[in-house]
Amino acid sequence: MSISKTYNPNLIEDKWYAYWLEHGFFKSVPDDREPYTIVIPPPNVTGVLHMGHMLNATIQDVLIRRARMMGKNACWVPGTDHASIATEAKVVALLKEKGINKKDLSREEFLKYAFEWKDKYGGIILEQLKKLGASCDWDRTRFTMEDSMSRAVIKVFIDLHKKGWIYRGVRMVNWDPQGKTAISDEEVIRKEVNSKLYFIKYRLAEANINSDELNKDYLVIATTRPETIMADAAICVNPHDERYKHLHGKRILIPLINREITIITDEYVTMDFGTGCLKVTPAHDLNDYELGIKHKLQVIDILDDDGSLNENAEILVGKDRFAARKEIAVLLEAANSLVKVEDYKSQVGFSERTDAVIEPKLSMQWFLKMNEMAVPALDYVMSGEVKLIPEKFKNTYKHWMENVHDWCISRQLWWGQQIPAWYLPDGNFAVAETKEEAWLEILKSNSNSTYLITDLLQDEDVVDTWFSSWLWPISIFDGFEDPDNEDIKYYYPTNDLVTAPEILFFWVARMIMAGHEYRGEAPFKNVYLTGIVRDKLGRKMSKSLGNSPDPLDLIQEFGADGVRVGMLLCSSAGNDVLFNNSYVEQGRNFANKIWNAFRLIKGWEVDKNLTSQNILAINWFESKFNSELEIINQNFDQYKLSEAMMTAYKLVWDDFCSIYLEMIKPGFEQPIDEFTYHKTLEFFDNILKLLHPFMPFLTEELWHETKERKKLECCITAKYPNPEIINRQTLHDTALAMKVIAEIRNIRNQKQISPKEKLSLVISSSLQNQYEAYNEVICKLANLSEIRFEKDKPEKAISFIVGTDEFFVPLDSSKTDIVAERERIEKDIEYLQGFLKSVDIKLNNEKFVSNAKAEVIENERKKKADAESKIQTLQLSLQSI
């Protein structure tokens, strides 16, 4: 036999993937079958495959492959996301390395570089997914910034503007000084950081030069951001604060620059925080901004777009905000204006994409009103029309949807869809697809404009990446440009979406909104939320920690199937995945187990003249397979993929390999009968089909080895098995027989009897009818020379009980310790009596008998009878020792 002793995935994976591709097994076109559609959460073009993608893609592929085998028209649409901030940052950095500054490039030149970069590196992640076996319809691969998808974005922008939901305005936005763009609230990640609270002296304008008394000549202000004092517009105290009542309306000097500001009052200020004095900096803090509006304060912006201080600051101009913070502390100290510095923990916002500290910044941006769109989107989920799996995310979803903020959709970048707004030098503007249309719009509202069409300039900004991804399930089927095309009608709404809970709001909620607005129905029926992949210490996997294995290395080492099984084993829906290599090892071992089961079967010689002795085993496994298949199907219905995986795992390893194959395995160098052989191959085929969604490569390989296949008859398109006959009696009886076998093996272990030494078993002749059929099976699996059905118990034997029946393994006196045997039996009796007592108490309890359900009482009666019968058996046995 030439089949290798261990399964070597590397030899076959590429072969089968190429084969599947070549024969178009992943392709889908609308037909009269029921569609089953998944759209991939498009990974960033800048992305490199990480463990999160692996988990996500494995789950999608399992679902899609199973649906395909169940006869549905399975369509998994892949693609990538242009990820404006991340990609632009990457391209800018790359250009910088080449000595090219973005500032020196025109928009067109920059985009040319960016597209070049995208063409070169943008597809890597999809190529990596292929290694995992992802059966996407690659002909449908989309990119969020390709022309047609961009046109959809523009169309939607214009439409929503017409509806009055998109507006332009000056707002305090989250400014990312590294990406040099505004970002949405959702893209800000708050983290607690150790910072310092600086207590700074502000002298009153009218203070006596020779006097230095607290709250008379000066106030102390506590701030975490001393570098912004130059932007102060006022000092604010609580009107009821007795300490400062005499100072209301007085003038006070900003240290270092000695600009005069006023002391104002507002109940917003908490008296017992810090010193109760708040420096109001409208340009650099959202609350201060609002206070500023209320009190009509001047807005002094001292920061440039890159986070460095500008001319308005007067001092430290050009310094970065963090450098300035350190330096100003020194300056204040020198000027005797720094009272003290305390350690302080505060919440600071970081950019999701660049990890830069967010700067609140006042600027003109585009916004999308969300309150109206949120209403139907909330409804879909609350009514269950869109199911979140697991359901616990419904709560978080609800909370968010009921507290939506307007969405800042403009980004000060070039990589993305340019906002279709056109401005005249006087500030008049129109939103339209082209300059010409915009010009007509402007003429409509202002016919006597002195400007020319050539004066129109398009908005420099692009829209948020999510403003294109929220259209993904529609735009990938060209549902905006051609709303009645065959694809969108057939595939939309899709079935399952598999994604991470982190982007439930970023993406999932907004897709539901867009789906409702533009198709009148939600884009998917089920949202399977995976967990976050963590290391075994529970830390999120990240590049900086270096705790993430490279998925491709894992595939190389353990095989794609092993990795897939490993991912599934440790991931239940919604739970974080605590990943470690041992899961993948387990997956690899499982693949090897299947491989070897095949080697065994394939190695048998068939003798056509033999009659089958294995009807019992065959009937049993048939029922077993079907009953487990039923469970697996239920698991899938509930999206319990790891349980489905585990059920299949045990079915194959325990039931098929350890029990069934051992039952039918012919003796050394003995042939097998034809019937058993064919039945076994049939079972094995069914197992391959059942496992294919989990382990596509191995199953496809073996599928072609079990028998001659017709051209293109592949496992990937084989019909998924259906649970058929299940004989519960057979299952029950065999389970009992297996218990008997286990007991005998246990005795062997305890008594240190070699597995090679044959034993015999004595069963009471009253049980002959029940156990005779299992005679051979028990002898084979427990290595017995014989089973005797006798009225009397043997002289020297170890006994055990299965069900309510007692069994004896006769052993010579050296192995039988009568005292120990008695003790063991006595202990059993004692336990049973205790158990009986508790059952009796229940049954004698009038309230139990009158309240409990009939089945429950019936069960208790049975327990009582069983226990009594067992005790009797044991007592008899005790007497005979």
Added chain:
RNA sequence: GGGAGUUUAGCUCAGCUGGUUCAGAGCAUCUGCCUUACAAGCAGAGGGUCACUGGUUCGAACCCAGUAACUCCCACCA
């Protein structure tokens, strides 16, 4: 600060509307095996006061109240 969730064996998790000897699975551990498919294996075994405290009930891992620890989401206290 508000909200949600979690807590079951050494680890990761099942346990549906309270009721079968209900306390489970996989891995890990221990013992014995190089048994002619597989040592990436075979056969067995030992592990748990179901976080804690009370309550409801004939009966609680499951329902209720409180406590503790952890996790996540949301939030502008300088």
